[in-house]
Each structure stands twice: as C-alpha cells, then as structure tokens.
Amino acid sequence: MELTGFIHQSISYMSSWALRFVAELGIANHIKAYGGPMPLHELARSIPIPPEKDLTLESLMGLLVHQRVFAKCEGGYLLTPISEIMLNEGSNMGAYVRFATELSPEQLLFTSKWFKETSKSTVFQLAHNGKQAWEVMKEKPELGNLANEAMSSHSKEFVRILVARYPEIFERINNLVDVGGGTGSTVKIIADSFPDLRCTVLDLPHVIDNALNNDSISVVGGDMFDKIPPGDAILLKTVLHDWSDEDCVRILKKCKEAIDSTINNGKVIVVEMVLDAETDDSKETETKLIYNLCLLFFLGSKERTKKQWHDLILCAGYSDYKIYPARMPLYSVFELYP
Ligand SMILES: C[S@@+](CC[C@H](N)C(=O)[O-])C[C@H]1O[C@@H](n2cnc3c(N)ncnc32)[C@H](O)[C@@H]1O
Structure with missing residues (x-):
C-alpha cells in the first residue's frame, strides 16, 4: 500500500492535466449538448478527434469517471456536479485549470534550489530573473489575462x-x-x-x-x-x-x-x-x-x-x-x- 501511495503521489499531476484536457476539448459541453448518456464514439466524433485516438479518449474518460468528474452508465457518459461547474452560465472555470497547470511546472523546477538559498526572493522570482508574478503578468498580457479570467471565474x-x-x-x-x-x-x-x-x-x-x-x-x-x-x-x-x-x-x-x-x-x-x-x-x-x-x-x-x-x-x-x-x-x- 505504501508503494501504491508513493506512486500515486508521484504521478498525480496527470489529474490536473486530465481536467485541463476536459476544458480544452470542450468535453463537458459536448456531453451537455448531446442531452443524455453520450457513447464514446459520439463524443469522439463531436470533439472531433480521429478514430485512431478513440481508445486514448476512453482511457482519459476512465480516469475522469473514477474521479467523479463524469459518470458512466450503459448508454455512455454523463455530467456530474464537478463537470457541471465548467458549464455554469458566464463562468469559465476552464481558465482556472489552464492557469493552474500553466503556472506551475517551469517554476517548481527551481524549488529545491530555492530552499537551499538564503535569499528573500520567491521561487517564482528565482525562475523569472528576480521579477515578481505581477510584473511578469503585466509583461505577458496573455498570461495576465488568463490569470484574471481564472480569478474572476472562481x-x-x-x-x-x-x-x-x-x-x-x-x-x-x-x-x-x-x-x-x-x-x-x-x-x-x-x-x-x-x-x-x-x-x-x-x-x-x-x-x-x-x-x-x-x-x-x-x-x-x-x-x-x-x-x-x-x-x-x-x-x-x-x-x-x-x-x-x-x-x-x-x-x-x-x-x-x-x-x-x-x-x-x-x-x-x-x-x-x-x-x-x-x-x-x-x-x-x-x-x-x-x-x-x-x-x-x-x-x-x-x-x-x-x-x-x-x-x-x-x-x-x-x-x-x-x-x-x-x-x-x-x-x-x-x-x-x-
Ligand atoms: C488574488 S487577486 C483577487 C481578485 C478578486 N478580489 C477575486 O477574488 O477574484 C488579487 C487582486 O489584487 C490586485 N492588486 C494587487 N496589488 C494591488 C494594489 N496595490 N492596489 C489595488 N489592487 C491590487 C490584483 O491586480 C488582483 O486583481
């Protein structure tokens, strides 16, 4: 069990990314538009993805069903309260998960180095030549806009x-x-x-x-x-x-x-x-x-x-x-x- 826990924690980043793929591929929107349990092939064709990717989509949906982002019945996939959050009127929680996944990897690579230094700067600053998050977001309007969209959706x-x-x-x-x-x-x-x-x-x-x-x-x-x-x-x-x-x-x-x-x-x-x-x-x-x-x-x-x-x-x-x-x-x- 300890080994399972260790491996689970090591690869859990895939859960955040799986949610991001839901947002990018519009999976919740397609299931909602279908109006009932949506079979895999219907989902695949409406995204659309080529047939050779259907099995990978099925595996992605398998993880998301396990995590209750979607439900599955005999007829196909259904929304749950978690995926419905992405569909609330005027909301764009897809931006939230895009921002969360986009912001982390490049800076976290600097974290162990940061722990060992005595400097007062943040991990983010270490990864961005001393610049604070707000400065970088001002310089990169696409990241700043994504951050604002993520915060406002939440x-x-x-x-x-x-x-x-x-x-x-x-x-x-x-x-x-x-x-x-x-x-x-x-x-x-x-x-x-x-x-x-x-x-x-x-x-x-x-x-x-x-x-x-x-x-x-x-x-x-x-x-x-x-x-x-x-x-x-x-x-x-x-x-x-x-x-x-x-x-x-x-x-x-x-x-x-x-x-x-x-x-x-x-x-x-x-x-x-x-x-x-x-x-x-x-x-x-x-x-x-x-x-x-x-x-x-x-x-x-x-x-x-x-x-x-x-x-x-x-x-x-x-x-x-x-x-x-x-x-x-x-x-x-x-x-x-x-
Ligand atoms: C974490 S966000 C929260 C935004 C909003 N209250 C919400 O809940 O979605 C922090 C906000 O503080 C703003 N902010 C940072 N420094 C500020 C300052 N000196 N004066 C006014 N607003 C500032 C940022 O631009 C950002 O919009």
Whole structure:
C-alpha cells in the first residue's frame, strides 16, 4: 500500500492535466449538448478527434469517471456536479485549470534550489530573473489575462453561493467598494442581486483597463496602499493572502480609513481561507494546504490560521469582528467592525 501511495503521489499531476484536457476539448459541453448518456464514439466524433485516438479518449474518460468528474452508465457518459461547474452560465472555470497547470511546472523546477538559498526572493522570482508574478503578468498580457479570467471565474462561482447563503451581508449597505476587485466579476454578481447597491471596483490601472463599467458599477484604477475610495462596506476577497503580515495591516488600516464614519453599520468584509477550520473534510484540508504552498512558492505569501487572522485584525485597530459560521467552499467570510 505504501508503494501504491508513493506512486500515486508521484504521478498525480496527470489529474490536473486530465481536467485541463476536459476544458480544452470542450468535453463537458459536448456531453451537455448531446442531452443524455453520450457513447464514446459520439463524443469522439463531436470533439472531433480521429478514430485512431478513440481508445486514448476512453482511457482519459476512465480516469475522469473514477474521479467523479463524469459518470458512466450503459448508454455512455454523463455530467456530474464537478463537470457541471465548467458549464455554469458566464463562468469559465476552464481558465482556472489552464492557469493552474500553466503556472506551475517551469517554476517548481527551481524549488529545491530555492530552499537551499538564503535569499528573500520567491521561487517564482528565482525562475523569472528576480521579477515578481505581477510584473511578469503585466509583461505577458496573455498570461495576465488568463490569470484574471481564472480569478474572476472562481469569484463568480463563489459569490453566487455567498449571496444566496448570506444575503444579510449586503442587505443594509448602500455603497460597496471591492478592493483588489480584478475586472469586476464579483461586484457584478452582487450588483445584480442587490440593484439598489452602488458598487465600486478598485484595482491596479492595467487590470481596470479590462474591467466592466456600467451604470451600477464604477471602476477606479489605483493603489490600495495609497487611497481607497470611500464606502460603507469595503470588500477584500482573496486579496490579503497575497501579502505579508505588515502589508496586510497597512491594507486593513487603509480600509478602515475608507469607511464612512458618519454611519454606524460600516464594515470590512474579508473572504479568505482559514487553515485550521473546525469542520475538517480531508479533501478540503488538503486543498487548503496545497493552496498555501502555491502562495508561498509563487508569491512569498501564505494562507493563515484563525489565530493569525485574529492577531492581524486587532493589530490593524478594529474593535471587533465575526466569522460567519456556515461552511463555504474553501473560504471563510469575516466581517470587521471599525
Ligand atoms: C488574488 S487577486 C483577487 C481578485 C478578486 N478580489 C477575486 O477574488 O477574484 C488579487 C487582486 O489584487 C490586485 N492588486 C494587487 N496589488 C494591488 C494594489 N496595490 N492596489 C489595488 N489592487 C491590487 C490584483 O491586480 C488582483 O486583481
């Protein structure tokens, strides 16, 4: 069993790539369009691939059925809740798996070298002549656009669940500012669900260039370390995990300053992972631990425990905070009160 475990872990990268092939070949879309159990040859011809590749496609589908990405019955292949994620309206989770697989291999080859060095740079910097991830993404717009698409697709999936489960977070506020809000996909879903809410997205100017801009959403290109537009609620969704403790305290202080002091229900909403979440589910815990390593290697940042979040929030001068109790996929929701 130990040998099986060792070999499984050595070749598991193929699981990430198998999901990527699903996205690139549009397999979930073809099965959906077929409208019922789809036989292998129908799937192969609709992708389309030449008949001599049918057996390899069957093996790929065999792994994906085993992993519950698809199901199989006598008539053929069916979607499951995992493959359906790729088909949600307006979502592009294919971009998420493309970004995840594209970003890793070339930098991870540098990791053992990085461990032995005393330098403060990240694995990513070692692989890119000292350049940070954000700089490389700015220089390579195709990678930057893929990163934005990946983050915004994940955001859409998460925020749909968030507004349905916790509408009260957004119900009694008039003016929401999404700091580091990317191209605005998070606030678009929130604005659609709460039409009276005025929303602003703040992000770096080159990101904001590709952002949504409509009547209910204003976009501001700027630097959150410098100035955050005023609001009665400030949203920080998966932003703080990119930064050191010192930088997080600076960002949280700037958010506190941006809250309209004339209202009494001002707050900062933080969406982040909590590494030692009380309800443990082994896949969830493993995913968080892997995510934490991605951040450490690529950005030199990290996910945090409940105690670390507590210390940061108090250090930034907030009087109180709460963590919403129900489980959300991977992420927890905090409200911070000035
Ligand atoms: C991990 S992404 C999260 C994006 C978005 N909140 C989401 O959940 O999809 C971090 C975001 O912070 C933005 N960012 C980085 N540095 C920033 C700065 N100094 N000021 C404003 N935004 C910044 C990045 O451009 C990126 O869009």
